[in-house]
Amino acid sequence: MIDINADLGEGFGPWRLGDDLALLSIVTSANVACGFHAGDPLIMRRTCAAAVRNDVAIGAQVSYRDLAGFGRREMDVAPEELTAEVLYQLAALDGIARTEGGRVRYVKPHGALYNRIVRDPVQAAAVAAAVLAYDPALPVLTLAGSVLHEVGGLTVVNECFADRAYTPEGTLVSRREPGAVIEDVHAVAARALRMAVDGTVEATDGSEVRVDARSICVHGDTPGAVELATAVRTTLERADVRLGPFA
Amino acid sequence: MIDINADLGEGFGPWRLGDDLALLSIVTSANVACGFHAGDPLIMRRTCAAAVRNDVAIGAQVSYRDLAGFGRREMDVAPEELTAEVLYQLAALDGIARTEGGRVRYVKPHGALYNRIVRDPVQAAAVAAAVLAYDPALPVLTLAGSVLHEVGGLTVVNECFADRAYTPEGTLVSRREPGAVIEDVHAVAARALRMAVDGTVEATDGSEVRVDARSICVHGDTPGAVELATAVRTTLERADVRLGPFA
Amino acid sequence: MIDINADLGEGFGPWRLGDDLALLSIVTSANVACGFHAGDPLIMRRTCAAAVRNDVAIGAQVSYRDLAGFGRREMDVAPEELTAEVLYQLAALDGIARTEGGRVRYVKPHGALYNRIVRDPVQAAAVAAAVLAYDPALPVLTLAGSVLHEVGGLTVVNECFADRAYTPEGTLVSRREPGAVIEDVHAVAARALRMAVDGTVEATDGSEVRVDARSICVHGDTPGAVELATAVRTTLERADVRLGPFA
Amino acid sequence: MIDINADLGEGFGPWRLGDDLALLSIVTSANVACGFHAGDPLIMRRTCAAAVRNDVAIGAQVSYRDLAGFGRREMDVAPEELTAEVLYQLAALDGIARTEGGRVRYVKPHGALYNRIVRDPVQAAAVAAAVLAYDPALPVLTLAGSVLHEVGGLTVVNECFADRAYTPEGTLVSRREPGAVIEDVHAVAARALRMAVDGTVEATDGSEVRVDARSICVHGDTPGAVELATAVRTTLERADVRLGPFA
Numbered sequence A, B, C, D: 001m002i003d004i005n006a007d008l009g010e011g012f013g014p015w016r017l018g019d020d021l022a023l024l025s026i027v028t029s030a031n032v033a034c035g036f037h038a039g040d041p042l043i044m045r046r047t048c049a050a051a052v053r054n055d056v057a058i059g060a061q062v063s064y065r066d067l068a069g070f071g072r073r074e075m076d077v078a079p080e081e082l083t084a085e086v087l088y089q090l091a092a093l094d095g096i097a098r099t100e101g102g103r104v105r106y107v108k109p110h111g112a113l114y115n116r117i118v119r120d121p122v123q124a125a126a127v128a129a130a131v132l133a134y135d136p137a138l139p140v141l142t143l144a145g146s147v148l149h150e151v152g153g154l155t156v157v158n159e160c161f162a163d164r165a166y167t168p169e170g171t172l173v174s175r176r177e178p179g180a181v182i183e184d185v186h187a188v189a190a191r192a193l194r195m196a197v198d199g200t201v202e203a204t205d206g207s208e209v210r211v212d213a214r215s216i217c218v219h220g221d222t223p224g225a226v227e228l229a230t231a232v233r234t235t236l237e238r239a240d241v242r243l244g245p246f247a
Helices: A020-024 A041-053 A079-099 A111-119 A121-134 A185-197 A225-238 B020-024 B041-053 B079-099 B111-119 B121-134 B185-197 B225-238 C020-024 C041-053 C079-099 C111-119 C121-134 C185-197 C225-238 D020-024 D041-053 D079-099 D111-119 D121-134 D185-197 D225-238
Strands: A003-008 A029-033 A057-061 A104-107 A140-142 A156-161 A200-202 A208-210 A215-217 B003-008 B029-033 B057-061 B104-107 B140-142 B156-161 B200-202 B208-210 B215-217 C003-008 C029-033 C057-061 C104-107 C140-142 C156-161 C200-202 C208-210 C215-217 D003-008 D029-033 D057-061 D104-107 D139-142 D155-161 D200-202 D208-210 D215-217
Touching (some): A003 A020, A003 A057, A003 A225, A020 A041, A079 A104, A079 A121, A079 B121, A104 A140, B003 B020, B020 B041, B029 B041, B041 B057, B041 B079, B079 B121, B104 B140, B111 B140, B121 B140, C020 C041, C020 C225, C029 C041, C041 C057, C041 D079, C079 C104, C079 C121, C079 D041, C079 D079, C104 C140, C111 C121, C121 C140, C185 C200, D003 D020, D003 D057, D003 D225, D020 D041, D029 D041, D079 D104, D079 D121, D111 D121, D121 D139, D185 D200, D185 D215, D185 D225
Parallel strands (some): A003 A029, A029 A057, A057 A104, A140 A156, A156 A215, B003 B029, B003 B215, C003 C215, C140 C156, D003 D029
Antiparallel strands (some): A200 A208
């Protein structure tokens, strides 16, 4: 059984990003923005309601406080402050989700925070402290090899990216390098299938790398995002891979 | 038994307002700012921790989204949006309070929102919808005569103001008028005692008005605020009035 | 000679609104958002650069400080504060425009502020005070009949709306009423032509109303906005109406 | 002749920081916050008016967009965006200052941005690009040894810190280390005098280090800040050091 996750509810005020309704019929887990990089309370509530209607698991997509930069800029936030900020976002979304008959099932940090806590043990511990204080059973979605795995008591779940190139070491090729993002729909769908069935992906040097993931992330805000996500889902279903939330 | 409430945690980032620690040894209920007019997540968490240590009940001081205006400017927020915004703040504070061994016991809207929902049934219903969706048992602190009282299913509790002049009709004299705020410490303490014991206050024309309140609000951010709050508490204690949270 | 104006640069961070580049080939004046309801510094700079390249006059689209509400919610901002806020936005945009070889040629308040200062002399005077302090020669775009006209020393220019229904009194029909917005492209273009050539529009009761305007506003962020704006421009050009900035 | 500078106007909305009026009678240059880490438009305008009345030179204290973190957290802002953000703040303050009879005479980046551009040539060039685009004659205040000095065409002026310990290499001792901040009023005043007269300071190892500065920075928001700044000024005046803006 494999999960498909995508970022949702990433509008703010008058602005929208991605086709949330289309994605909700494809994914099994929705990373819902919590207001710090995107997502206002009304968008959060509507996204939760739509996720519940579509039987999609709700995750808290917590972020640095950086609306103008969409949470994509690394910030040196003090640990105690970061813990409080994650807690604030997580609790706000969970409270909203509950009024719609759902609840937060997992946490997925967003953007620069996601990347930072893969390698920074201090910020990783700060995010983990928020999750553990709120609900120790909540899993956090991250990359294989993340230092989050070293935080005692925290449930960590790995995800993989069907449309991203992997190094032979199993890390993602930086977006700044050519070929980092795979755009061919068939190639992406084939990689997703191999990730789900074999737990592996072909790295840039042709070698086979283990991804060891329970969820495949698809992007929601790129051109052709819905088509690509649809191809991933259809390919998995045709191969009789069971789809469902990891959480 | 009477409650004393004050606004707390109304700093933001590097800024502080009022002497929270001093007030926490005086009041029995703390209206904790939730981030929309004041209060960042770390301040919220520290204020909740201090409130729990001092056995002070935590209330969610929800506001319009207006940091620059400190929530003091009336805003025409659409009802559905206002409901979501109140829900967001309430859930965030409650989640944070629970990690410190407390929880939100009541809701007190702040500033312009407080005044607006005394007379605007649409915004009053929007605020009430958030509280009812989150926890129908949570009381909302307001003024006697507020249209909030007309919202079905909502628990509404009245408060009174020891340092504010009252009209013969039982409403507060506008701050724009002379004499609206009573600054004499002895007068304020005497009024608080009469409010607590008799449930009345002397109006501007000398007539006696019923206040019908279970909580007395003291201000935390004015010069002499702590001295005045101390005088109110001491006077009540000397008269053997029992003090305790209304919620 | 008539001007066509539209709102531009109304994105923020990762978000965009409307097709700015298409509109810049149609309009003669661009109301550029200044960061308070939309528009971040980089979007402002790029929009100014594109306006200069297209020989389009730059106007400062100043707003209440309300990103979440897109400046569409009326706010009771104190006059002195409103003056400072308008000044801040106006000066920021002008400074940015000058680095791109342009400059701010006029001011057009946005959204709820636009509507408020049509009828509220206090906020109208506050906005005017900012413009007069910055550059007394800068015209402000507003509706005929606005109280802005009564502010001494201020240059006020009227605009009209080709796609909005007018009352027999010459005011706009509220958007809440049916028929307030005219969607038929041919009807809108025909109204624009009559506004430009005769200075009149047919009101809802069939009577003829004077609009007395030097600029026609077209909307940039509605579905079909570009098609509609194109029709307005083409119709005016075919009738040999000269197009150019009013400022 | 030496200049004394301090950060001013660092309140926001209802909050204040430091005693601006007292400092304005001591310093000769005021680094006025521009709204991104502190300072709202009304505070900016009042601060400029007070600076003009006190014959104090106005500088633009530009910052990362980080109100919650007071601009103290390093951020990976893209260069083009950083340039636009600095331009926005600089132009806004200059426009406001001009309505009060002043104008911006220099730029002093704030907090984490100040420290970052001492050593990061990319962000340094981005800040410089904004200043050069706005007014190539405007000097930027920084530390001796900053990479800002390497930006062609930019006027850079050094400042020194009377209350900070210096390494033998002439850099500031990190605030995280003990003894980084000197609190003794007499010691601080004596160091300021030596900086002004000899252009040197005693480093932590007792060696003499050149500071090569035209301005001495005093802090405005620490306890005892006004007393300390007064001692610096008085000591300089008694030694017949001429005080005046560097710009």
